[in-house]
Structures are given as structure tokens and as C-alpha cells.
Amino acid sequence: xxxxxxxxxxxxVSVSTVSRVLNNHxxxxxxKRKAVWEAVEKLNYTKNINAVHLAKGKxxxxxxxxxxxxHPYFSTIVEGISMEAxxxxxxxxLFQTSYExxxxxEALEMLKMKQVDGIIICSRTIxxxxxxxxxxxxxxxxxxxVKGKDMLSVYINHYQAFKLGMNYLxxxxxxxxxxxIGRTTGTNSKAREDAYYEALKQINESPRPEWxxxxxxxxxxxxxxxxxxxxxxxxxxxxxxxxxxVAAGIVTFAQHKGMxxxxxxxxxxFDNHPISEALHITTIELPLSLxxxxxxxxxxxxxxxxxxxxxxEELSVHLVERLTV
Amino acid sequence: xxxxxxxxxxxxVSVSTVSRVLNNHxxxxxxKRKAVWEAVEKLNYTKNINAVHLAKGKxxxxxxxxxxxxHPYFSTIVEGISMEAxxxxxxxxLFQTSYExxxxxEALEMLKMKQVDGIIICSRTIxxxxxxxxxxxxxxxxxxxVKGKDMLSVYINHYQAFKLGMNYLxxxxxxxxxxxIGRTTGTNSKAREDAYYEALKQINESPRPEWxxxxxxxxxxxxxxxxxxxxxxxxxxxxxxxxxxVAAGIVTFAQHKGMxxxxxxxxxxFDNHPISEALHITTIELPLSLxxxxxxxxxxxxxxxxxxxxxxEELSVHLVERLTV
DNA sequence: ATAATGTATGAAACGCATTTCAATGCAATA
DNA sequence: TATTGCATTGAAATGCGTTTCATACATTAT
Numbered sequence: 001x002x003x004x005x006x007x008x009x010x011x012x013v014s015v016s017t018v019s020r021v022l023n024n025h026x027x028x029x030x031x032k033r034k035a036v037w038e039a040v041e042k043l044n045y046t047k048n049i050n051a052v053h054l055a056k057g058k059x060x061x062x063x064x065x066x067x068x069x070x071h072p073y074f075s076t077i078v079e080g081i082s083m084e085a086x087x088x089x090x091x092x093x094l095f096q097t098s099y100e101x102x103x104x105x106e107a108l109e110m111l112k113m114k115q116v117d118g119i120i121i122c123s124r125t126i127x128x129x130x131x132x133x134x135x136x137x138x139x140x141x142x143x144x145x146v147k148g149k150d151m152l153s154v155y156i157n158h159y160q161a162f163k164l165g166m167n168y169l170x171x172x173x174x175x176x177x178x179x180x181i182g183r184t185t186g187t188n189s190k191a192r193e194d195a196y197y198e199a200l201k202q203i204n205e206s207p208r209p210e211w212x213x214x215x216x217x218x219x220x221x222x223x224x225x226x227x228x229x230x231x232x233x234x235x236x237x238x239x240x241x242x243x244x245x246v247a248a249g250i251v252t253f254a255q256h257k258g259m260x261x262x263x264x265x266x267x268x269x270f271d272n273h274p275i276s277e278a279l280h281i282t283t284i285e286l287p288l289s290l291x292x293x294x295x296x297x298x299x300x301x302x303x304x305x306x307x308x309x310x311x312x313e314e315l316s317v318h319l320v321e322r323l324t325v
Numbered sequence: 326x327x328x329x330x331x332x333x334x335x336x337x338v339s340v341s342t343v344s345r346v347l348n349n350h351x352x353x354x355x356x357k358r359k360a361v362w363e364a365v366e367k368l369n370y371t372k373n374i375n376a377v378h379l380a381k382g383k384x385x386x387x388x389x390x391x392x393x394x395x396h397p398y399f400s401t402i403v404e405g406i407s408m409e410a411x412x413x414x415x416x417x418x419l420f421q422t423s424y425e426x427x428x429x430x431e432a433l434e435m436l437k438m439k440q441v442d443g444i445i446i447c448s449r450t451i452x453x454x455x456x457x458x459x460x461x462x463x464x465x466x467x468x469x470x471v472k473g474k475d476m477l478s479v480y481i482n483h484y485q486a487f488k489l490g491m492n493y494l495x496x497x498x499x500x501x502x503x504x505x506i507g508r509t510t511g512t513n514s515k516a517r518e519d520a521y522y523e524a525l526k527q528i529n530e531s532p533r534p535e536w537x538x539x540x541x542x543x544x545x546x547x548x549x550x551x552x553x554x555x556x557x558x559x560x561x562x563x564x565x566x567x568x569x570x571v572a573a574g575i576v577t578f579a580q581h582k583g584m585x586x587x588x589x590x591x592x593x594x595f596d597n598h599p600i601s602e603a604l605h606i607t608t609i610e611l612p613l614s615l616x617x618x619x620x621x622x623x624x625x626x627x628x629x630x631x632x633x634x635x636x637x638e639e640l641s642v643h644l645v646e647r648l649t650v
Numbered sequence: 651a652t653a654a655t656g657t658a659t660g661a662a663a664c665g666c667a668t669t670t671c672a673a674t675g676c677a678a679t680a
Numbered sequence: 681t682a683t684t685g686c687a688t689t690g691a692a693a694t695g696c697g698t699t700t701c702a703t704a705c706a707t708t709a710t
Contacts, residue, residue: 003665003666003667004666004667004668005666005667008690013689013690014689014690014691015666015667015668015690015691016668016669016670016689016690016691016692017688017689017690018667019667019668019669020688020689022667023667023668026687027686027687027688027689028687028688028689029687029688029689032688032689046434046437046438047438047666047667048379048438048439048665048666048667049435049438049439049440049667050375050378050379050384050439050440050665050666050667051379051665051666051667051668051695052666052667052668053375053378053379053667054373054375054376054378054379054665054666054667054668054694054695054696054697055666055667055668055669055694055695056667056668056695057695059375061418064419068404069394069400069403069404069407070397070400070401070403070404072395072397075394075395075400076395078394078395078419079393079394079395079421082394082419082421083421086421086428091418091419091420091435092418092419093386093416093417093418093419094389094403094407094416094417094418094419095416096404096407096408096411103411109371110374110416112371113371113372113373113374114373114374114375115374115375115416218599219599219600219602219603220599220602222603223603245599248600248603249599249603252603252604253603256605274543274544274545274570274574275544275573275600277544277545278544278547278548278573278574278577278578279577280581328695328696328697329696329697329698330696330697333660338659338660339659339660339661340660340661340696340697340698341659341660341661341662341698341699341700342658342659342660343697344697344698344699345658345659347697348697348698351657351658352656352657352658352659353657353658353659354657354658354659357658357659372696372697373695373696373697374697375695375696375697376665376695376696376697376698377696377697377698378697379664379665379666379667379695379696379697379698380664380665380696380697380698380699381665381697381698382665
């Protein structure tokens with residue numbers, strides 16, 4: 001294998017010239033260029049990329065922080081980031097946190113240590129001040145509404161999305177509305193909660209804590225929700241469900257239990273993941289892959305152009321009417 | 326920020342001592358240790374990890390090569406790898422290839438360049454000789470049966486799994502059996518194909534090309550399969566479906582079209598992803614997360630212990646009887 | 651008392667590519 | 681002919697932590 005100096009020696013040129021050849025810089029005579037490539041072949045040489053990273057002070061890697069890789073919500077974001085990153089010659093380092101604070105901080109530390117040039121935080125549990133403390137070390141994009149805080153962000157307006165959903169349900173005559181959510185903390189969850197309470201207030205309904213289902217992430221959780229509903233004397237007539245996966249679980253298990261949807265229980269969910277189409281679930285489409293792409297772009301602009309235009313970008317949603325409302 | 330030399334100067338010690346302190350080596354007087362930490366605080370110092378990587382010749386990063394991050398089959402493997410990697414202090418660099426050869430090769434090049442210490446290839450399109458050419462640069466684990474080739478591998482016995490599925494269908498009285506698969510190339514796909522043809526031969530049925538559906542990966546593809554089935558004068562009575570996602574698409578769309586399952590069409594799929602439980606799909610459980618964990622372990626053993634016991638590991642599957650067969 | 655260990659610390663070499671600066675050769679413009 | 685400018689090339693500095701080797705002193709074993 002060897003290093004650049006051995007190549008230089010073998011090709012009879014200086015290391016600078018080898019570097020120029022390797023990086024396609026101009027001003028190298030064709031014969032020397034050829035000699036260098038031949039030496040590279042002969043020694044089966046490849047750059048040690050860690051030396052490159054050290055010398056350049058950057059890695060062309062960006063960190064992606066998320067709680068669970070195998071949840072479609074997040075894997076779709078990652079897919080978007082990945083596609084865009086590839087085109088720009090960047091790579092992705094994955095930080096699966098399970099919402100553990102120390103793992104999120106570890107990702108931020110990696111930025112400080114120059115392991116990554118930037119970070120995209122798809123979802124977080126640590127307080128945002130923690131994150132702010134790291135912003136001098138490189139661009140950090142949050143996938144949530146940062147509301148005037150001086151942070152980069154690309155986000156889906158979950159408040160608007162939930163409001164849209166609530167209004168749609170209300171229009172359809174529902175007043176007893178519950179909702180299912182992944183967790184109750186977090187900016188996005190708070191936005192949804194706000195929208196929910198506000199919409200209820202507008203129709204003069206008081207919220208029922210038992211109609212709010214936390215920890216709803218996967219299909220299985222939908223089953224849990226239905227089981228719980230079945231024990232209630234008074235049930236909501238409609239549920240806003242923050243994930244198509246959960247909605248799929250609810251719809252299938254409810255039907256299995258003989259519950260009519262949407263007659264007895266209307267379901268309006270979010271994502272517009274293929275599963276919702278298959279099950280004819282009315283859903284509000286979230287541009288997750290796009291959000292990933294835009295988040296990457298924002299990091300990229302920061303890194304390449306030094307500064308950039310937008311610091312925050314909001315993505316809008318739209319409702320896909322199907323058969324569960 | 327500064328570097329280790331500045332810390333040394335500020336703390337009044339040598340760089341070696343600083344390094345010792347930073348890495349918790351013994352033989353440093355408590356007072357110097359303290360002085361170093363104070364200097365670290367004062368300068369808000371953090372190691373430049375690229376220098377560490379260069380000096381150590383390793384990165385504690387392993388590359389994960391897969392075609393699509395947002396397919397449950399792969400994201401579940403990644404989840405397994407990630408969990409295990411975290412515990413061992415390793416990170417994951419993602420290579421989403423879309424089955425493009427150059428992207429797979431790029432991942433291998435990263436091993437040669439020492440960007441990653443090892444690679445896990447979840448699925449590939451390039452010829453295995455290509456991969457073999459890189460094995461001197463670090464451990465490479467394939468998630469497929471390498472059949473005696475001198476490569477590391479952790480795999481699910483897809484031949485056995487398909488055979489199991491076929492036998493189950495045959496036992497249930499089916500003779501006209503088709504199958505759906507992600508792609509026709511690839512070791513795993515070939516293993517399934519072999520099992521399929523062999524099982525057919527055992528019951529003296531000749532294969533019908535039109536009953537074999539390629540490019541079946543996502544829920545939407547199930548819809549395509551059903552649409553295609555509906556145009557046939559003679560249809561299979563059962564389908565072996567290589568992914569729960571596709572099976573979900575088939576089951577839901579077929580039922581939507583008024584087709585009775587399993588009476589008119591039996592569906593036996595693979596994965597035992599939650600979606601199959603929700604839809605009561607009979608499926609053969611594949612230990613994907615476990616495969617990811619084991620693949621990482623194998624890399625890890627190689628890196629830490631130098632050598633290791635097993636070079637190849639087979640994971641077995643089991644059938645989960647539900648309502649679609 | 652002497653040899654053998656163990657503790658503590660620093661200088662210097664090592665891993666390796668990039669980049670700046672200076673210098674030289676040549677051609678084109680004034 | 682003198683001058684400006686571009687093409688070429690190499691020496692040396694830079695980025696930064698790890699690790700080996702040598703040194704010096706303090707113990708403990710013989």
C-alpha cells in the first residue's frame with residue numbers, strides 16, 4: 001500500500017506533485033501525471049482518508065440523529081437525506097439514540113471532534129440549549145419548528161397539520177375526538193397537542209385525558225389503543241393518529257373486533273405511507289423524504305457557501321381523503 | 326479549542342502526559358492529571374478525532390451497505406447492527422446503494438482508505454470476486470450464504486425457509502403455486518428460486534413463468550401483483566411472498582377486489598413484521614435484527630480478537646401460522 | 651548493599667495528505 | 681529587448697494525537 005511519499009519516490013516527483021495528480025489539479029505535465037498513476041497502480045496505493053480529513057479539517061460526513069432507524073417515519077427521512085447526500089459526495093453517520101440523552105450528546109460531541117461536518121437532528125430529547133452550545137462547531141439542523149431561536153431548521157408544520165385534521169373531523173360532525181401520539185414531549189408533539197386543545201376549545205369540548213394515547217409508534221400500539229377503547233363506557237367517535245403505522249394497527253384490529261370504521265370510529269392519521277393507501281386510511285401526507293433532502297441541502301449550503309439564505313424552512317402538508325373518516 | 330500541545334504548555338507538562346491523562350493511562354501524578362484537566366476545561370479542548378484515527382489506524386466505524394434504508398427488511402437489520410455497535414463503542418456509516426454497483430464499490434474503497442474498520446453487506450449486486458479483492462483491508466461480512474467461499478457471513482437460510490413455505494402450502498393441498506420476490510438476482514433470491522423449483526418438481530408441477538413476480542418490495546407492488554393475477558385465465562391458488570410488505574399489499578388489495586383469502590388465494594410470506602400480525606398473514610419469521618447483531622459481532626470479534634471462531638453462521642427460521650393459508 | 655521492579659515523565663518519531671510559498675522555465679505582450 | 685504572466689515543480693510547514701524509547705527516581709526483593 002504505502003503512502004504518498006513512496007509514490008513520489010517511485011514516480012520520481014515530489015509529494016506535492018503526487019497530491020496534485022491525485023486531486024486532479026492543473027499544472028502537471030502529462031508525463032509526470034502518467035508516472036504517478038503508474039506508481040499508484042504498482043503499489044496498489046489508496047489515500048488514507050483519515051490523513052485527508054485531518055489535513056482538510058473536514059470529513060464530508062454528516063451525522064444523523066434519530067431515535068429509531070426502523071420506524072418508517074425516520075427511515076423515510078434518512079432515505080431523503082441519504083439520496084441528497086450521495087449526490088453531493090457526502091456520507092452519513094448514524095446515531096440511533098432511542099431518545100437517550102447521552103447518545104444525543106455524543107453525536108454533538110462528534111461534531112466538536114470533527115468526526116462530522118454537520119448534524120441533522122430528526123428528533124431529540126435533550127433541551128435545545130444543549131444543542132445551541134455546539135452550534136459554533138458546525139451546522140446543526142433541527143427537524144422541528146425552532147420558533148425564532150437562532151438555529152437552522154426544516155420542519156413540517158405539525159400544528160397546522162393537526163389543526164387541519166381536527167377541522168376535517170369536526171366538519172364531518174365529530175365532537176368526541178381523541179388522539180394517539182408517539183410521545184408527549186418534544187416540540188412537534190407539543191405543537192400537535194396545542195392544535196388539539198385549541199380545536200377542542202373552538203367547539204366547546206373539554207378534553208378527556210383517557211382519549212389521549214401516548215407511546216404510539218408501531219402497529220402493535222394500535223392494538224393496544226383499540227383494546228383500551230373497548231373497555232371504555234364512553235368512547236371517542238374519532239381519533240387523530242400521529243402515525244400511519246399506528247392507524248393501520250387500529251383499523252385492522254378494530255375491524256377484527258367487529259368495530260365499524262368509520263361509522264363507530266373514524267381514523268385520521270399522518271404520513272401517507274403506502275400502508276395507509278393499502279388500508280384506505282384517510283391521512284395527512286407529510287413530506288418526510290423531502291424534509292430529509294432539504295435538511296441536507298441546508299447543511300450543505302452552510303458548509304460550501306459559508307453562509308446561506310434561509311435559516312428555517314417550513315414544509316406544508318395536505319390531506320388525502322380515503323375511507324376511514 | 327487548541328490542540329494537545331497547547332494543553333501541554335498550559336498545564337506545564339509534556340504532550341505524552343496529556344495524552345496519558347486524556348486516555349486514562351496509569352503512571353501520572355494526581356496533580357499533573359488535575360492540571361491537565363484544568364487546561365482542557367480552560368481551553369474548551371476536545372480531541373480532533375481525525376488525528377486519533379490517523380494515529381491509531383482505525384476509526385471504530387463500520388460501514389453498512391444496503392440498497393434501501395426505508396425498507397423494513399433492511400432497516401430492521403440496521404437496527405440490530407446499530408444496537409450492538411453502540412454497546413461496543415462503534416459507529417455506523419451508511420451506504421445506501423439502490424443496488425448501484427459503483428456505490429457498493431465505493432463502500433469497499435472506504436474500507437481500503439481506512440474510513441471504516443469493517444463492512445457489513447446486507448445485500449449486493451456486484452460479483453463476489455469484487456468483494457474478495459478487498460478482504461485484506463478489513464473484515465467484510467455478507468448477509469448471505471457464501472457456500473464455502475472464504476468470506477465471513479451471517480445469513481438466514483432462505484433455501485430452507487422457502488422450502489418450509491412450499492411444503493406447508495403443499496401440505497395444505499396447493500399445487501398451483503407462484504411466488505413474489507424482490508429481485509431475481511442475488512444469492513438469497515437464487516436460493517429461494519432453487520427451493521421453489523425443487524419443491525415444484527417434487528409434486529410434478531411445471532413452473533409457470535407468469536406466476537413469478539419480480540420487483541416486489543413494497544406494499545404498492547402487492548397491488549400490481551393482484552392486478553396482474555386478475556387478468557389471468559388460470560391463476561395460482563397460492564403465493565409465496567418474499568416480504569410481508571408485499572403480502573400486505575396483496576391481501577388488502579385482493580380483498581378489496583373481492584377475492585377470498587385464503588380460499589381463492591393463499592398467501593404465505595416472510596419476515597413476521599408487525600404488519601403481518603395486524604393483517605393475520607401467515608408468515609415465516611426471519612430473525613433480521615438478530616442477523617444484524619450477529620453480523621456486527623463477527624466484525625467486532627475480528628477486529629478486537631484478531632481472529633475468531635466462526636467464519637459463517639446460519640440462522641434458522643420458523644413458521645407463524647395465521648389466517649392467510 | 652545490590653540488583654531488580656515499579657512509578658513518572660518527556661523528547662522524538664510516526665501516521666499521511668494538503669497547501670502555501672518560492673523558484674524556475676517559457677511564451678506572449680509592450 | 682524588457683516585462684508581465686502563466687505553467688511547472690518541489691521544499692517545507694501544517695493539521696494533531698499516539699506511542700515508543702530513554703531517563704530518573706523510588707521501592708522492594710535478594
